[in-house]
Amino acid sequence: MEPKKNNDLTQRASPRAVLAFFIVLIVLIVGGLYVWGSQLTPSDLSDTENRVTYTNNEPETTRANADIQASAVLSSSDEVSAIEADISSTNITGADSDMDSMGAELTTFESQLR
Numbered sequence: 001m002e003p004k005k006n007n008d009l010t011q012r013a014s015p016r017a018v019l020a021f022f023i024v025l026i027v028l029i030v031g032g033l034y035v036w037g038s039q040l041t042p043s044d045l046s047d048t049e050n051r052v053t054y055t056n057n058e059p060e061t062t063r064a065n066a067d068i069q070a071s072a073v074l075s076s077s078d079e080v081s082a083i084e085a086d087i088s089s090t091n092i093t094g095a096d097s098d099m100d101s102m103g104a105e106l107t108t109f110e111s112q113l114r
Helices: 015-039 062-071 080-089 095-113
Strands: none
Touching: none
């Protein structure tokens, strides 16, 4: 009888060794990501150079200020009767014309961007 050859290719790694290898690999990857993340500067995290900011330089109209003051009188209650009273007291008579004027301003703004 011939002795069995000890061939490295035919031997298989135990499942515990494979599991330990993957655990060590995951720990190294997570540690590397942590170190890389801690070396980033705040300027790397936010790309403020490429942002376009738009500030509204138009003054508020007296109607807008009146609408803001009127909304302050609304009830903070969540009772149905209080909500119904708030809805009935809300003045929306100029909402359609306001929406039309906002749409016209947006169209003008979009045409300026092109």
